[in-house]
Amino acid sequence: MTKISRRHVLKGGAAFAAGSTLGAPMIWAQNIKDVTLRQFGTGVSNLNEVAQKVKEDLGFTLEMTALDSDSVTQRAATQPKSFDIADIEYWICKKVWPTGNLQAMDTSKIKNYDKIVGIFRNGKLTPESVIAQGTAPHTVGFTSGPNGTDFVQEESGWMTLIPTIYNADTLGIRPDLIGRPIRNWSELLNPEFKGKASILDISSIGIMDMAMVVESMGEYKYPDKGNMTRDEIDMTLAIFTEAKKNGQFRAFWKSFDESVNLMASGEVVIQSMWSPAITAVKSKGIPCVYQPLEEGYRSWGGGIGLSAALTGLERDAAYEYINWYLDGWVGGFLMRQGYYSAVPETSRNYMSADEWGFWFEGKPAEGDITNPYGQVMEKAGAVRDGGSFYDRMGSVACWNAVMDENQYMVRKWNEFIAA
Amino acid sequence: MERLLKNKALSGWLMVSPLAAILMFFLVLPIVMIVIVSFWRATEFSIIPDFDLENYQYLFGSAVTYKVFFNTFKYAAITWALTLGIGFTVAYFLAFHIRSQTWQIALFLLCTIPFWTSNIIRMISWIPFLGRNGIANSALISWGVIDEPLEWLLFSDFAVILAFVHLYTLFMVVPIFNTMMRIDKSLVEAARDAGASGAQILWNVIIPLTKPGIMIGTIFVVTLVMGDFITVRFMSGSQSANVGRLISNDIALLAYPSASATAVVLLATVLIVIATLLRFVDIRKEL
Numbered sequence: 090m091t092k093i094s095r096r097h098v099l100k101g102g103a104a105f106a107a108g109s110t111l112g113a114p115m116i117w118a119q120n121i122k123d124v125t126l127r128q129f130g131t132g133v134s135n136l137n138e139v140a141q142k143v144k145e146d147l148g149f150t151l152e153m154t155a156l157d158s159d160s161v162t163q164r165a166a167t168q169p170k171s172f173d174i175a176d177i178e179y180w181i182c183k184k185v186w187p188t189g190n191l192q193a194m195d196t197s198k199i200k201n202y203d204k205i206v207g208i209f210r211n212g213k214l215t216p217e218s219v220i221a222q223g224t225a226p227h228t229v230g231f232t233s234g235p236n237g238t239d240f241v242q243e244e245s246g247w248m249t250l251i252p253t254i255y256n257a258d259t260l261g262i263r264p265d266l267i268g269r270p271i272r273n274w275s276e277l278l279n280p281e282f283k284g285k286a287s288i289l290d291i292s293s294i295g296i297m298d299m300a301m302v303v304e305s306m307g308e309y310k311y312p313d314k315g316n317m318t319r320d321e322i323d324m325t326l327a328i329f330t331e332a333k334k335n336g337q338f339r340a341f342w343k344s345f346d347e348s349v350n351l352m353a354s355g356e357v358v359i360q361s362m363w364s365p366a367i368t369a370v371k372s373k374g375i376p377c378v379y380q381p382l383e384e385g386y387r388s389w390g391g392g393i394g395l396s397a398a399l400t401g402l403e404r405d406a407a408y409e410y411i412n413w414y415l416d417g418w419v420g421g422f423l424m425r426q427g428y429y430s431a432v433p434e435t436s437r438n439y440m441s442a443d444e445w446g447f448w449f450e451g452k453p454a455e456g457d458i459t460n461p462y463g464q465v466m467e468k469a470g471a472v473r474d475g476g477s478f479y480d481r482m483g484s485v486a487c488w489n490a491v492m493d494e495n496q497y498m499v500r501k502w503n504e505f506i507a508a
Numbered sequence: 509m510e511r512l513l514k515n516k517a518l519s520g521w522l523m524v525s526p527l528a529a530i531l532m533f534f535l536v537l538p539i540v541m542i543v544i545v546s547f548w549r550a551t552e553f554s555i556i557p558d559f560d561l562e563n564y565q566y567l568f569g570s571a572v573t574y575k576v577f578f579n580t581f582k583y584a585a586i587t588w589a590l591t592l593g594i595g596f597t598v599a600y601f602l603a604f605h606i607r608s609q610t611w612q613i614a615l616f617l618l619c620t621i622p623f624w625t626s627n628i629i630r631m632i633s634w635i636p637f638l639g640r641n642g643i644a645n646s647a648l649i650s651w652g653v654i655d656e657p658l659e660w661l662l663f664s665d666f667a668v669i670l671a672f673v674h675l676y677t678l679f680m681v682v683p684i685f686n687t688m689m690r691i692d693k694s695l696v697e698a699a700r701d702a703g704a705s706g707a708q709i710l711w712n713v714i715i716p717l718t719k720p721g722i723m724i725g726t727i728f729v730v731t732l733v734m735g736d737f738i739t740v741r742f743m744s745g746s747q748s749a750n751v752g753r754l755i756s757n758d759i760a761l762l763a764y765p766s767a768s769a770t771a772v773v774l775l776a777t778v779l780i781v782i783a784t785l786l787r788f789v790d791i792r793k794e795l
Contacts (some may be wrong), residue, residue, distance in 0.1 A: 159760035166554075166762065188554070284659055290746045292761075333747070340663045340745020354639050356662070496551075499761050504572045506757070507579075507749035 122148045124406045129154040130176025134254045149406050175394045179226040180489045182250050191394040193232045193247040198408050201415040204432045209252040223315025223488035226390040250392030251411050252431035257386035257481045261362030265376045274305035274384050278332050287360035290341035292502035297387050298361045299325050305384050315490030322498050330508045364427040372464050381475040385486030424448050425461050451477030546768035563769035580750040584733045587672040591729050595680025603688035631671045638662035663745030671743045680725035687721030723789045734778050
């Protein structure tokens with residue numbers, strides 16, 4: 090309650106200041122120190138270090154709340170007044186944008202807009218790239234105008250989300266417990282790993298991993314994995330339900346920590362996994378590989394969106410924040426954990442040549458590679474799983490997606506879990 | 509004014525009104541709300557007020573619902589039987605075998621010590637213990653009892669029940685101990701004098717007199733287990749479902765109407781179970 094009233098006072102004060110001293114930058118610079126922006130999102134990029142650095146570099150306060158994907162979607166869709174900045178994934182944007190809870194962002198105010206990688210603008214990493222299936226970020230990245238609630242397929246100058254972070258996901262394995270090369274997604278259902286496999290229990294992502302497996306098994310070739318028909322959903326889940334009943338899975342995981350524990354304890358030797366989870370397992374001294382697979386990666390991307398309620402000084406501060414975000418410090422911070430930044434070239438300024446070579450270019454590390462917290466992640470000589478940025482992002486087979494039949498899929502998913 | 513206050517009917521109403529208001533506001537109103545919402549419709553990100561039976565039709569039309577309700581009852585029944593067995597034994601020991609009241613209280617408090625940590629922590633601490641390379645398996649292997657680690661120790665119904673029993677046994681011990689302490693010891697002596705054996709005393713004297721305690725414990729355990737979702741999720745490795753998990757999944761996906769409908773059915777089921785239980789024992793008479 091106190092927070093709300095303080096914010097009201099702040100807003101009033103800001104409006105008064107704006108009214109009386111319009112255009113006086115010094116006053117503005119002092120005022121901005123009082124601004125508090127409330128950001129929420131999934132754990133991956135909601136990092137306290139970012140909030141601290143914002144305070145240092147920009148002077149205002151950023152409050153971070155980390156939630157799981159479902160809760161993030163829920164909050165963005167139902168409680169627009171509870172946040173100023175939403176740090177969400179593109180597939181969540183597809184669900185949330187039509188509610189009008191977020192406002193379009195003017196790309197002319199984004200300093201590094203021209204340097205944002207093609208994936209988020211025209212969908213193409215390089216001019217020759219083929220756009221992968223699913224909710225590719227550029228398809229939900231632009232809207233028609235300042236008040237648009239639609240999506241447009243060209244660079245309209247109004248962005249729904251400013252891209253910040255993305256990566257290519259694949260299966261994680263314990264090479265020491267498997268003892269042979271793994272090359273295909275179909276290995277997840279290989280009876281050899283009976284009782285030692287896992288898949289994530291987040292329907293919209295899990296179904297994509299399942300589709301990769303089904304295609305890899307040669308059972309079916311989806312016209313569009315990111316938008317299945319009811320029959321395709323039934324067929325996919327039937328295959329996995331049968332595997333579940335045969336005891337293929339040790340457990341399902343829903344949170345990052347669960348996936349780390351399953352892998353580190355050896356309960357599971359092959360599973361869907363996220364890149365920092367691999368890192369977390371490795372940092373315990375346990376071998377773990379983010380295995381590149383022949384069929385390609387399942388990719389995801391996130392960005393920051395502004396609440397529709399954000400105006401005036403606070404909105405200016407938010408743009409300031411976005412420009413700072415793309416300026417390289419955060420990019421470097423994220424890239425040194427294995428993610429990619431939307432503007433890689435600015436991040437390069439905040440990474441050593443060796444770090445850039447290892448993380449981005451896929452070159453062997455010359456010295457020990459440490460993460461931003463100083464823990465050694467890779468020894469000298471190591472090469473990143475999957476290679477360079479262009480190797481990895483160039484073999485994306487599908488993006489995390491929301492289907493037209495999403496509700497049907499979710500119900501079927503629940504039946505799978507209960508089966 | 510004074511005359512008003514002396515009016516028995518009025519003062520009675522006044523005395524009951526604070527409690528009634530609290531119950532109205534925090535219990536009845538939310539339940540009414542849940543019932544109302546259960547008839548609404550939901551799209552992916554919005555909830556539309558309506559009068560639609562679709563949620564219930566889907567619920568009753570799906571084989572998964574019956575399976576999940578069956579699972580919920582299974583967990584409740586097994587947990588009940590085990591907690592009753594353990595709880596009754598512990599309470600019996602405390603009440604009839606420990607002579608000094610100081611020791612009774614001391615040992616009783618000892619039982620409650622694990623409850624100073626949170627439910628979730630007590631539950632999660634089982635996971636490393638029961639795992640494939642966990643303490644239980646390595647101990648059994650080193651003793652030569654088994655050659656291969658037991659897979660069913662963790663992420664199975666066994667693990668779920670184990671956690672439930674661990675979490676909820678005290679809810680059985682407390683009310684049973686309480687009623688046992690109030691059994692007049694001379695009744696036991698009288699039975700003994702009349703030639704009853706230990707088993708007969710237990711069966712014909714102690715158990716009938718302990719029934720209200722058993723019943724209260726039963727209500728605690730059954731409602732807690734039937735309403736749980738987190739224990740089932742963690743201990744089964746998300747592989748089993750009970751009704752609570754159905755509801756929590758629905759909520760996570762913004763399907764509040766469907767979650768409400770499931771909650772209403774669960775509430776009705778639990779109420780029926782409790783009503784049935786109360787037919788056997790009149791708790792109020794015995795308290």
